[in-house]
Structure formats: C-alpha cells, structure tokens
Amino acid sequence: DIVMTQSPATLSVSPGERVTLSCRASQSVSSNLAWYQQKPGQAPRLLIYGASTRDTGIPGRFSGSGSGTELTLTISSLQSEDFAVYYCQQYHKWPWTFGQGTKVEIK
Amino acid sequence: EVQLVESGGDLVHPGGSLRLSCAASGFTFSSYSMNWVRQAPGKGLEWVSYISSSSSTIHYADSVKGRFTISRDNAKNSLYLQMNSLRDEDTAVYYCASSGWYGYYFDYWGQGTLVTVSS
Numbered sequence: 366d367i368v369m370t371q372s373p374a375t376l377s378v379s380p381g382e383r384v385t386l387s388c389r390a391s392q393s394v395s396s397n398l399a400w401y402q403q404k405p406g407q408a409p410r411l412l413i414y415g416a417s418t419r420d421t422g423i424p425g426r427f428s429g430s431g432s433g434t435e436l437t438l439t440i441s442s443l444q445s446e447d448f449a450v451y452y453c454q455q456y457h458k459w460p461w462t463f464g465q466g467t468k469v470e471i472k
Numbered sequence: 473e474v475q476l477v478e479s480g481g482d483l484v485h486p487g488g489s490l491r492l493s494c495a496a497s498g499f500t501f502s503s504y505s506m507n508w509v510r511q512a513p514g515k516g517l518e519w520v521s522y523i524s525s526s527s528s529t530i531h532y533a534d535s536v537k538g539r540f541t542i543s544r545d546n547a548k549n550s551l552y553l554q555m556n557s558l559r560d561e562d563t564a565v566y567y568c569a570s571s572g573w574y575g576y577y578f579d580y581w582g583q584g585t586l587v588t589v590s591s
C-alpha cells in the first residue's frame with residue numbers, strides 16, 4: 366500500500382499568515398492526489414484534486430502543487446474559517462490511502 | 473443541491489451485523505461511482521469500499537474484506553454497506569462519498585452515521 370505522510374502534525378499560526386502543508390508518498394502518486402479540510406463535527410470537504418485543481422467554490426487562497434512523492438497545500442493568507450484538520454489522499458493505486466492529517470490551530 | 477444522507481448506525485456487539493444505507497439526491501446517482509469512508513473516534517480517515525456506477529467493479533480495504541459487502545440500487549438512488557462479524561476496531565463514523573468525475577477522489581460527502589461495536 367502507498368503510505369502518505371503529512372507534516373507537520375500540528376501547525377500553530379496567526380490569521381493572515383501563509384501556511385504550507387506537506388504530504389509525502391512512499392512511492393510516486395503522479396498527480397493523483399486530493400486535499401480535504403475537516404472541521405470538528407463535520408464531514409470532510411474536498412479542496413483540491415489532481416494535485417492542483419481547486420474544486421468548485423474553493424477560494425483562491427488555497428493552492429496545491431507538486432507531483433510524484435512530494436506534494437504541498439498552500440494557504441496564502443489564513444482566515445479564521447481555515448482553522449481545521451487537512452488530509453491528503455492518493456488515488457493513484459488501490460487501496461486509496463489518506464495521510465494522518467495536519468491540524469492547523471490558532472497561535 | 474447534492475445530498476447524501478447516511479442511516480443505520482447503531483450500537484452492536486462484537487460479532488454482530490449492521491446494514492448502513494445512504495440516500496442520494498440532487499445528482500444523477502446512476503452515473504457515479506460511490507464509496508464508504510470511515511473515521512474512528514479522534515482518528516484519521518480510512519477508505520473502506522468502492523462500487524462503480526453499474527456495480528461491475530467493487531473494491532474493499534483489506535481490513536474489511538470478507539466481512540463487509542457494498543451494494544447499490546440505482547432505481548432507489550441508494551448505496552448500502554452490509555457489515556458482518558463486526559469488531560471493536562470497526563467503531564467509527566461511516567461516510568458515504570461520491571467519486572469525482574476526473575478521478576477517484578471524493579467530491580461529495582454525507583454527514584456520517586456512527587457505528588459503535590462494544591460489549
């Protein structure tokens with residue numbers, strides 16, 4: 366199985382800061398990677414698919430980059446509503462696997 | 473508006489069975505592949521099972537293979553998960569989620585239903 370490793374586990378940031386979340390794959394996933402945001406008590410929400418394509422309605426401050434084994438989610442200027450847990454997921458090879466998540470919390 | 477509404481979660485003893493349902497609306501259900509994804513309390517996300525739009529292709533995570541069965545009824549716009557031989561480690565919120573049009577990511581999610589396996 367492809368193991369997805371996210372770093373850091375927790376990120377403490379202030380509103381307005383730029384945030385970079387990392388997702389590393391144990392083998393290449395090409396660009397078959399998605400990012401999700403999950404707030405407490407809610408279902409995950411798709412942010413990015415194809416490593417860099419924003420889903421419909423996702424603000425432009427969210428961007429995805431990278432391919433292969435090193436992928437990144439960047440939030441250009443963190444808003445109060447962005448404090449949440451973020452997961453990456455590869456869909457390059459069965460079984461699809463998620464990273465363990467990065468929690469973005471208020472500093 | 474796309475809606476996915478899960479039901480059927482409950483408290484069940486180890487070794488017991490449960491059937492989850494997911495009612496879909498707001499999109500052409502019969503055209504989309506569907507999935508079950510679960511999340512144990514305080515933990516991350518785990519993909520559980522996949523079914524293609526026509527039910528011709530089905531996949532399971534190794535952790536549930538041989539115990540869970542995914543199915544769908546396109547006439548009823550519904551997705552199901554039959555869960556047998558339940559274990560403590562199956563305790564989780566179970567989400568149904570549709571597959572994306574351009575790949576096997578999950579673009580729409582239900583609100584989840586809680587399955588608790590405990591004696």
